[in-house]
Amino acid sequence: xxxxxxxxxxxxxxxxxxxxxxxxxxxxxxxxxxxxxxxxxxxxxxxxxxxxxxxxxxxxxxxxxxxxxxxxxxxxxxxxxxxxxxxxxxxxxxxxxxxxxxxxxxxxxxxxxxxxxxxxxxxxxxxxxxxxxxxxxxxxxxxxxxxxxxxxxxxxxxxxxxxxxxxxxxxxxxxxxxxxxxxxxxxxxxxxxxxxxxxxxxxxxxxxxxxxxxxxxxxxxxxxxxxxxxxxxxxxxxxxxxxxxxxxxxxxxxxxxxxxxxxxxxxxxxxxxxxxxxxxxxxxxxxxxxxxxxxxxxxxxxxxxxxxxxxxxxxxxxxxxxxxxxxxxxxxxxxxxxxxxxxxxxxxxxxxxxxxxxxxxxxxxxxxxxxxxxxxxxxxxxxxxxxxxxxxxxxxxxxxxxxxxxxxxxxxxxxxxxxxxx
Amino acid sequence: xxxxxxxxxxxxxxxxxxxxxxxxxxxxxxxxxxxxxxxxxxxxxxxxxxxxxxxxxxxxxxxxxxxxxxxxxxxxxxxxxxxxxxxxxxxxxxxxxxxxxxxxxxxxxxxxxxxxxxxxxxxxxxxxxxxxxxxxxxxxxxxxxxxxxxxxxxxxxxxxxxxxxxxxxxxxxxxxxxxxxxxxxxxxxxxxxxxxxxxxxxxxxxxxxxxxxxxxxxxxxxxxxxxxxxxxxxxxxxxxxxxxxxxxxxxxxxxxxxxxxxxxxxxxxxxxxxxxxxxxxxxxxxxxxxxxxxxxxxxxxxxxxxxxxxxxxxxxxxxxxxxxxxxxxxxxxxxxxxxxxxxxxxxxxxxxxxxxxxxxxxxxxxxxxxxxxxxxxxxxxxxxxxxxxxxxxxxxxxxxxxxxxxxxxxxxxxxxxxxxxxxxxxxxxxxxxxxxxxxxxxxxxxxxxxxxxxxxxxxxxxxxxxxxxxxxxxxxxxxxxxxx
Numbered sequence: 001x002x003x004x005x006x007x008x009x010x011x012x013x014x015x016x017x018x019x020x021x022x023x024x025x026x027x028x029x030x031x032x033x034x035x036x037x038x039x040x041x042x043x044x045x046x047x048x049x050x051x052x053x054x055x056x057x058x059x060x061x062x063x064x065x066x067x068x069x070x071x072x073x074x075x076x077x078x079x080x081x082x083x084x085x086x087x088x089x090x091x092x093x094x095x096x097x098x099x100x101x102x103x104x105x106x107x108x109x110x111x112x113x114x115x116x117x118x119x120x121x122x123x124x125x126x127x128x129x130x131x132x133x134x135x136x137x138x139x140x141x142x143x144x145x146x147x148x149x150x151x152x153x154x155x156x157x158x159x160x161x162x163x164x165x166x167x168x169x170x171x172x173x174x175x176x177x178x179x180x181x182x183x184x185x186x187x188x189x190x191x192x193x194x195x196x197x198x199x200x201x202x203x204x205x206x207x208x209x210x211x212x213x214x215x216x217x218x219x220x221x222x223x224x225x226x227x228x229x230x231x232x233x234x235x236x237x238x239x240x241x242x243x244x245x246x247x248x249x250x251x252x253x254x255x256x257x258x259x260x261x262x263x264x265x266x267x268x269x270x271x272x273x274x275x276x277x278x279x280x281x282x283x284x285x286x287x288x289x290x291x292x293x294x295x296x297x298x299x300x301x302x303x304x305x306x307x308x309x310x311x312x313x314x315x316x317x318x319x320x321x322x323x324x325x326x327x328x329x330x331x332x333x334x335x336x337x338x339x340x341x342x343x344x345x346x347x348x349x350x351x352x353x354x355x356x357x358x359x360x361x362x363x364x365x366x367x368x369x370x371x372x373x374x375x376x377x378x379x380x381x382x383x384x385x386x387x388x389x390x391x392x393x394x395x396x397x398x399x400x401x402x403x404x405x406x407x408x409x410x411x412x413x414x415x416x417x418x419x420x421x422x
Numbered sequence: 423x424x425x426x427x428x429x430x431x432x433x434x435x436x437x438x439x440x441x442x443x444x445x446x447x448x449x450x451x452x453x454x455x456x457x458x459x460x461x462x463x464x465x466x467x468x469x470x471x472x473x474x475x476x477x478x479x480x481x482x483x484x485x486x487x488x489x490x491x492x493x494x495x496x497x498x499x500x501x502x503x504x505x506x507x508x509x510x511x512x513x514x515x516x517x518x519x520x521x522x523x524x525x526x527x528x529x530x531x532x533x534x535x536x537x538x539x540x541x542x543x544x545x546x547x548x549x550x551x552x553x554x555x556x557x558x559x560x561x562x563x564x565x566x567x568x569x570x571x572x573x574x575x576x577x578x579x580x581x582x583x584x585x586x587x588x589x590x591x592x593x594x595x596x597x598x599x600x601x602x603x604x605x606x607x608x609x610x611x612x613x614x615x616x617x618x619x620x621x622x623x624x625x626x627x628x629x630x631x632x633x634x635x636x637x638x639x640x641x642x643x644x645x646x647x648x649x650x651x652x653x654x655x656x657x658x659x660x661x662x663x664x665x666x667x668x669x670x671x672x673x674x675x676x677x678x679x680x681x682x683x684x685x686x687x688x689x690x691x692x693x694x695x696x697x698x699x700x701x702x703x704x705x706x707x708x709x710x711x712x713x714x715x716x717x718x719x720x721x722x723x724x725x726x727x728x729x730x731x732x733x734x735x736x737x738x739x740x741x742x743x744x745x746x747x748x749x750x751x752x753x754x755x756x757x758x759x760x761x762x763x764x765x766x767x768x769x770x771x772x773x774x775x776x777x778x779x780x781x782x783x784x785x786x787x788x789x790x791x792x793x794x795x796x797x798x799x800x801x802x803x804x805x806x807x808x809x810x811x812x813x814x815x816x817x818x819x820x821x822x823x824x825x826x827x828x829x830x831x832x833x834x835x836x837x838x839x840x841x842x843x844x845x846x847x848x849x850x851x852x853x854x855x856x857x858x859x860x861x862x863x864x865x866x867x868x869x870x871x872x873x874x875x876x877x878x879x880x881x882x883x884x885x886x887x888x889x890x891x892x893x894x895x896x897x898x899x900x901x902x903x904x905x906x
Binding site: 001036084086088097099100101102103104119120122123124125127129130131132133134135137138140141144145146148149150151152153154155176215216220221222261264 | 655699700701702703706722723725726727728729730807810811814815818821822823826827829861862863864865866868869873883884887888889890891892893894895896897898899900901902
């Protein structure tokens with residue numbers, strides 16, 4: 001087995017991995033990116049629509065353009081890149097076993113940044129009953145067929161779920177002259193970004209059916225139709241509301257799951273709500289020297305936010321590799337962050353140092369208006385935001401000044417509460 | 423016109439096992455399979471349990487064949503290198519009523535010649551299966567019960583049969599059977615084949631085949647079952663299979679483990695239309711309710727696949743296998759109604775059928791040279807790091823990972839396509855290599871599998887099917903159609 005050592009090894013060469021590597025390379029010499037596919041860029045390579053980079057580059061870019069700018073940076077920083085290389089396992093001592101055409105590889109890293117991204121939820125994860133036939137794809141798979149493989153995966157589409165990839169695909173298919181029969185969303189509100197609802201559905205007259213889901217897939221060898229039903233407030237299909245919609249393809253745009261099989265293999269603990277690792281404010285997992293960022297940590301809405309988070313992880317990983325780990329307290333120390341009520345999760349889950357401000361990301365479980373984000377330590381309110389609306393489709397970020405953190409004792413809780421609840 | 427001594431209609435696990443047994447003899451044998459792959463019908467929708475033989479009523483054909491079949495598996499798995507794991511199983515009871523059932527099964531097992539059965543209680547149960555519900559009081563412990571991947575077993579039988587001279591025709595549906603002198607003419611939409619004897623192993627379609635030949639007018643009822651596979655990384659790790667005490671119609675909803683380590687759950691039992699392989703919401707709910715009784719920690723969110731299978735039950739046949747020479751049309755042999763425990767019984771059914779042929783006057787001449795062993799290259803995921811290193815040095819395609827969830831390489835897939843009974847479809851590749859069987863359910867690798875199939879088979883990617891004809895995955899090129 002070929003052996004090698006690096007200061008920082010980044011696993012995954014998508015937007016998070018590239019950003020983390022570039023930042024790490026500002027501080028330390030030996031940085032490596034390991035990427036499974038043959039090209040850096042991850043899912044950006046198939047996202048040929050615009051809307052990327054407005055915050056980070058100050059420009060409205062396509063996915064491939066955004067990735068290209070990042071690839072240039074990687075090149076300039078003289079970061080080692082191993083493409084077509086697959087990580088088989090990570091050991092808690094930060095040894096990585098990988099494989100490529102040249103054989104098995106073993107890399108010792110002083111610090112590791114996990115940036116493997118996420119996968120799409122499938123038909124199976126929500127158990128859509130009916131025929132087990134060709135023509136059921138995740139929206140991202142269909143996007144890959146269209147934008148990278150140059151194939152049309154169907155003629156008449158029904159899209160389940162109003163996640164952004166589904167919305168983008170509804171427009172993309174329509175622009176190619178294919179028929180999108182409608183987008184069906186089980187929740188009473190759309191899941192994707194507001195701008196995508198307008199730009200991808202409304203502008204093209206594609207119907208969006210809320211509180212509706214697919215209750216059966218019909219077909220012999222290939223999808224022939226989908227049965228859709230209205231659902232009640234608990235998401236249960238209402239008998240008698242079934243409709244049959246003829247189509248040859250069903251796309252699933254029902255959400256993303258962080259890919260953390262390597263992470264748990266390395267011994268890091270996961271948050272069962274997000275399937276991402278538990279991290280502290282430096283993006284460090286429960287295994288010292290292993291950091292995580294981007295969609296492997298939490299599913300983001302915007303690549304710009306991914307890059308910001310990844311740069312933080314890259315810098316912290318470099319510091320760790322340089323032996324400045326003394327600043328990284330043990331996981332048991334510091335403040336524990338807990339989510340309460342309609343707050344589904346927070347990142348980070350622990351805060352080591354109350355000497356510096358911390359950015360706290362979270363999502364709510366359901367939509368709410370006129371509500372405040374409240375941070376408590378025990379019964380004491382340490383901080384509260386101005387009343388406003390919160391939606392599950394938006395990843396929120398709060399910047400906690402050090403002065404707030406200094407007042408915390410042991411555990412802080414984050415909740416989002418309506419005014420009248422007080 | 424091609425001529426054979428024996429024509430087997432149906433390339434499921436039963437047809438393939440019979441073909442392998444017949445390939446010990448010099449008489450020319452052929453398998454006619456209507457689907458694109460062997461083991462792609464009822465065999466594919468099976469839960470994979472190799473039952474020990476304590477369920478069938480003593481005196482039935484099932485009782486006789488199940489116990490023997492189960493004990494034949496370990497040696498066969500070694501010879502034919504198909505997946506087999508002797509996990510053992512427990513039929514569990516919560517109260518004295520269940521205990522009475524368990525005692526009954528124990529007695530049945532003894533009568534049927536099932537070795538090593540034990541009735542156990544208390545902590546022993548949880549030592550054997552730490553995941554088991556702590557409210558379980560009694561269990562029938564059967565250490566010889568096992569699991570396999572039935573489609574792989576069918577492929578192994580078929581490949582070994584072909585190695586020994588059997589001809590396999592896939593995508594070859596028999597649409598008519600005519601008497602022709604001393605034998606039969608088997609008609610397909612394109613061809614006809616002459617055979618002296620017909621073995622009807624057509625699974626749920628065996629009654630149609632019988633009628634086609636003017637033979638017995640038996641009727642097959644399909645008992646549909648939903649099944650579920652969980653993620654390998656589920657918190658629940660099953661070391662064996664757990665069954666509730668059975669009802670009159672089914673062994674009940676069992677929670678076990680697949681060869682690859684995924685917890686698996688199956689199956690329901692509802693009479694449905696022939697060929698209905700849909701999954702049903704109420705079925706899945708029933709499965710989960712059943713599972714929670716056995717293992718309270720099992721989580722719905724870890725489901726990665728639901729599918730369905732069918733049990734072919736011959737009506738008015740005492741719920742038994744229907745294996746007999748046709749009385750109406752001599753020369754036809756029915757191997758029908760192979761419901762559970764069909765997988766466990768497959769090897770012994772094959773032996774039994776060969777004996778039945780001999781008794782019926784079919785002349786069979788033992789070959790001098792029979793290849794009992796089938797060698798299969800280990801999958802990359804199953805290799806040690808040293809074996810991987812050697813495999814990649816020999817062929818870099820083993821260093822190219824295609825399916826990330828199951829760690830399947832391009833080398834594995836190319837092997838599967840070019841093996842003796844090679845994969846021709848995405849489903850065929852999946853069953854042989856596990857590509858697409860993991861938690862992403864082929865979202866990340868399907869395009870690569872299609873590309874490799876098209877390249878290796880010399881066809882257009884748009885011709886690549888998921889399973890049978892008409893299940894094409896891609897419609898056309900997006901741009902530049904017609905431009906080469």
